[in-house]
Amino acid sequence: xxxxxETNNLLKDKLKETFGFSQFRGEQEEIIQNTLDGxxxxxxxxxxxGKSLCYQMPAIAMDGTAIVISPLIALMKNQVDQxxxxxxxxxxxxSSLNKTEMNKVKTEVLNGEVKLLYIAPESLTKEDNxxxxxxxxxxxxxIDEAHCISExxxxxxxxxxxxxxxxxxxxxxxxxxxxxxxATPKVQQDIQKxxxxxxSTIFKSSFNRKNLYYEIRAKKDIDKQIIRxxxxxxxxxxxxxxxxxxxxxxxxxxxNVNGIxxxxxxxxxxxxxxxxxxxxxxxxxxxxxxATIAFGMGIDKPDVRFVIHYDxxxxxxxxxxxxxxxxxxxxxxxxxxxxxxxxxxxxxxxxKDKTVTERDNAKMLLNxxxxxxxLGSCRRRQLLHYFGEYFxxxxxxxxxxxxxxxxxxxxxxxxxxxxxxxLTGERFDAQHLAEVLMGVKNQYITSYEHHKLDIFGxxxxxxxxxxxxxxxxxxxxxxxxxxxxxxxxxxxPISKAPKPKPAPKAKKKKEPELxxxxxxVSLIRQITIxxxxxxxxxxxxxxxxxxKGRSFLKxxxxxxxxxxxxxxxxxxxxxxxxxxxxxxxxxAYDEALFELLKNLRxxxxxxxxxxxxxxxxxxxxxxxxxxxxxTREDMAQINGVGMGKVVxxxxxxxxxxxxxxxxxxxxxxxxxxVKSTVNKSKIKIHIIQQVDRKVDLDVIAEQKELTMAEIIxxxxxxxxxxxxxxLDYYINQVIEPxxxxxxxxxxMSAETDNIAIALRDCDIEDISExxxxxxxxxxxxxxxx
Ligand SMILES: [Zn+2]
Numbered sequence: 038x039x040x041x042x043e044t045n046n047l048l049k050d051k052l053k054e055t056f057g058f059s060q061f062r063g064e065q066e067e068i069i070q071n072t073l074d075g076x077x078x079x080x081x082x083x084x085x086x087g088k089s090l091c092y093q094m095p096a097i098a099m100d101g102t103a104i105v106i107s108p109l110i111a112l113m114k115n116q117v118d119q120x121x122x123x124x125x126x127x128x129x130x131x132s133s134l135n136k137t138e139m140n141k142v143k144t145e146v147l148n149g150e151v152k153l154l155y156i157a158p159e160s161l162t163k164e165d166n167x168x169x170x171x172x173x174x175x176x177x178x179x180i181d182e183a184h185c186i187s188e189x190x191x192x193x194x195x196x197x198x199x200x201x202x203x204x205x206x207x208x209x210x211x212x213x214x215x216x217x218x219x220a221t222p223k224v225q226q227d228i229q230k231x232x233x234x235x236x237s238t239i240f241k242s243s244f245n246r247k248n249l250y251y252e253i254r255a256k257k258d259i260d261k262q263i264i265r266x267x268x269x270x271x272x273x274x275x276x277x278x279x280x281x282x283x284x285x286x287x288x289x290x291x292x293n294v295n296g297i298x299x300x301x302x303x304x305x306x307x308x309x310x311x312x313x314x315x316x317x318x319x320x321x322x323x324x325x326x327x328a329t330i331a332f333g334m335g336i337d338k339p340d341v342r343f344v345i346h347y348d349x350x351x352x353x354x355x356x357x358x359x360x361x362x363x364x365x366x367x368x369x370x371x372x373x374x375x376x377x378x379x380x381x382x383x384x385x386x387x388x389k390d391k392t393v394t395e396r397d398n399a400k401m402l403l404n405x406x407x408x409x410x411x412l413g414s415c416r417r418r419q420l421l422h423y424f425g426e427y428f429x430x431x432x433x434x435x436x437x438x439x440x441x442x443x444x445x446x447x448x449x450x451x452x453x454x455x456x457x458x459x460l461t462g463e464r465f466d467a468q469h470l471a472e473v474l475m476g477v478k479n480q481y482i483t484s485y486e487h488h489k490l491d492i493f494g495x496x497x498x499x500x501x502x503x504x505x506x507x508x509x510x511x512x513x514x515x516x517x518x519x520x521x522x523x524x525x526x527x528x529x530p531i532s533k534a535p536k537p538k539p540a541p542k543a544k545k546k547k548e549p550e551l552x553x554x555x556x557x558v559s560l561i562r563q564i565t566i567x568x569x570x571x572x573x574x575x576x577x578x579x580x581x582x583x584x585k586g587r588s589f590l591k592x593x594x595x596x597x598x599x600x601x602x603x604x605x606x607x608x609x610x611x612x613x614x615x616x617x618x619x620x621x622x623x624x625a626y627d628e629a630l631f632e633l634l635k636n637l638r639x640x641x642x643x644x645x646x647x648x649x650x651x652x653x654x655x656x657x658x659x660x661x662x663x664x665x666x667x668t669r670e671d672m673a674q675i676n677g678v679g680m681g682k683v684v685x686x687x688x689x690x691x692x693x694x695x696x697x698x699x700x701x702x703x704x705x706x707x708x709x710x711v712k713s714t715v716n717k718s719k720i721k722i723h724i725i726q727q728v729d730r731k732v733d734l735d736v737i738a739e740q741k742e743l744t745m746a747e748i749i750x751x752x753x754x755x756x757x758x759x760x761x762x763x764l765d766y767y768i769n770q771v772i773e774p775x776x777x778x779x780x781x782x783x784x785m786s787a788e789t790d791n792i793a794i795a796l797r798d799c800d801i802e803d804i805s806e807x808x809x810x811x812x813x814x815x816x817x818x819x820x821x822x
Pocket of ligand 1: 416431432433
């Protein structure tokens with residue numbers, strides 16, 4: 038075994054032992070190795086993808102104390118609680134500690150007992166803290182929420198800009214790992230420059246949060262819409278973001294009056310009130326937190342099921358980060374934003390007193406927000422594009438995919454727009470290009486002599502052609518019926534997977550169309566997201582022609598584009614269906630047991646004064662309610678558990694499950710499956726549901742973006758954990774009956790179900806691995822389970 042293999046195995050053992058995971062997710066392992074190798078590391082990973090583990094693991098594995106610089110005190114306490122629950126000595130150093138506590142922490146660090154020391158940038162700059170850190174044995178420095186360094190995000194913290202020089206004064210050889218959950222290419226550049234980390238290894242994960250459902254609604258009758266939404270999602274935790282403190286208070290009050298337990302959170306509240314409200318939310322004493330953006334940074338609550346933006350946020354960074362707090366456990370997470378153009382005007386007014394640069398920055402961020410809200414193209418594609426990521430197809434799981442605005446085909450027009458970019462020298466933004474195409478003769482255009490170009494005014498007649506398609510549609514009645522309480526649907530398995538529905542006519546035919554310049558702007562933005570144009574990182578708004586765009590000019594084809602939303606005229610829909618569609622997860626686990634486990638968790642959490650999820654997270658409980666672990670060893674195999682947690686919290690849960698199993702005469706699976714990531718449990722549930730509905734495996738694979746082999750592997754796991762799956766409907770399509778019989782007989786008589794051996798020994802003509810594996814599943818389901 039090579040050295041690196043050996044360390045890899047050691048890391049995996051450590052991961053299992055400490056955190057109860059048997060596999061790393063995504064690039065975690067490479068990232069950890071990079072830090073262990075003493076190199077600088079830059080990690081861009083969306084919320085919920087396992088960012089913290091990237092510095093927690095090396096901190097555990099290395100000698101000395103790792104410093105974790107983190108912007109908020111609330112966040113530190115949360116993380117330290119979690120680490121301690123896993124049996125790791127983590128501490129924080131900040132102004133909330135008194136002198137005695139502070140000294141205790143310092144002594145422990147100097148004695149080499151502390152693996153992670155969380156510290157705010159303000160505390161880091163204090164002279165006596167610096168002196169103390171110089172005496173300590175340090176392993177590396179982690180800078181969490183690194184985007185706080187950049188003025189381009191919304192969380193800019195000037196003191197972050199001093200971090201580099203301070204770290205250097207401690208020890209210039211200390212490896213740095215900077216992490217952020219939000220970074221556009223521009224912010225990324227800024228972070229690297231400021232930390233002097235241009236040579237660092239960059240790990241950028243996809244920003245796609247597959248389980249999040251994005252929707253934007255017109256801001257009309259908003260209170261009614263929100264109350265109805267929460268009532269039909271009874272018992273689920275959610276956050277509502279408002280722009281102003283006053284609004285926060287009002288909405289919290291409104292919800293309480295309507296029988297929904299909600300608390301406010303904003304910077305104007307007394308510190309102790311804020312803390313108490315936050316705890317109440319984490320401890321599941323209230324369902325909804327109504328808050329300004331002051332709430333949530335680093336709040337590690339994994340089971341927030343919805344995030345509602347009451348007001349339009351001021352940037353997509355903010356929006357992405359706030360919505361990112363939904364569904365961190367990989368299960369349901371609905372993100373609903375209410376849009377009104379007045380909000381944009383209001384936000385723009387706030388910027389009045391800023392410096393010119395700040396004001397310009399703010400305006401650009403706001404423009405992106407407006408564009409995102411209004412475009413009819415897939416939200417996920419837009420968001421990912423904003424973060425510098427190309428997503429090759431529509432996601433099928435956002436409002437624009439499920440309830441599309443009217444579509445139109447364009448080919449000549451796309452070519453015209455690309456040529457306009459090219460002919461003007463790739464130095465202008467969409468607005469200018471649209472004006473050139475529409476033949477607008479303003480000072481700006483004439484000063485560049487763009488009125489002399491042959492494309493000038495060529496776009497004038499275009500959008501008139503697009504109207505005919507909507508003509509024969511019926512008028513959409515305003516669905517403005519009186520507000521009535523929805524029946525509480527909690528507890529009913531939601532079995533409908535999201536399926537594209539026919540367009541419910543987002544627009545009515547008599548509506549005013551967008552003005553043609555705006556339509557051209559929309560077209561240019563859409564083809565940028567589709568990759569025909571690309572954004573200039575250095576200069577905001579400027580687009581260039583991409584390779585794809587150039588080859589389109591040579592060989593064009595029709596492209597389907599979407600009309601923009603017109604929120605002024607969109608009717609409010611009955612959102613009942615959306616909620617069903619959005620909450621894709623049905624329940625494949627034992628719900629009664631899950632409820633019992635949840636109550637037990639709540640009780641223990643209360644006794645220990647910890648948030649419930651610090652004990653065990655929902656996916657772990659779901660897994661327990663699927664596999665019924667009744668020994669310590671079995672319990673330690675549950676994802677997210679690990680022996681440390683079994684020792685700390687496991688006993689009462691094992692007792693409960695044992696009692697339950699006995700009382701209900703449940704046979705527990707003898708062979709416990711080790712699954713790789715928390716997210717897998719969601720995929721499993723999805724597969725079980727789809728198979729029940731006899732959906733073809735290749736279709737399921739496509740839905741989940743998995744290969745056939747991966748899908749089969751998931752199904753094998755499901756079977757090995759004791760769940761019966763009937764795949765006959767599919768197997769009968771792909772394997773001849775005779776062949777099926779032969780394979781079945783082989784497994785009946787074989788000594789082992791090992792596939793490699795079967796391939797060698799089974800003596801069946803033209804047999805493929807896939808066929809063998811499918812038949813093994815059938816065999817196991819019918820014979821073994
Ligand atoms: Zn979509």
